[in-house]
Amino acid sequence: MTFDFSEQDKQMLSRSVSGWRDANVQIDTAIQSENWSAIDSAQIDRSSHANTIALIVNKYTDRVEQGARP
Numbered sequence: 001m002t003f004d005f006s007e008q009d010k011q012m013l014s015r016s017v018s019g020w021r022d023a024n025v026q027i028d029t030a031i032q033s034e035n036w037s038a039i040d041s042a043q044i045d046r047s048s049h050a051n052t053i054a055l056i057v058n059k060y061t062d063r064v065e066q067g068a069r070p
Helices: 007-032 037-060
Strands: none
Touching: 007 037
């Protein structure tokens, strides 16, 4: 499956994937130090990036490919 993303969406997708990966590292670090506030904050950050990634991908996915009826 290939997508023809706009330049703006490519940039946003790249930032979101990078942010999602950084949030995973922050979660690991926070878990090791048992910093519950930092864990919560990093999980929220990770969720935000994951939602952005999903929105961008869904924007370019054909409705029929998702199982929707025309």
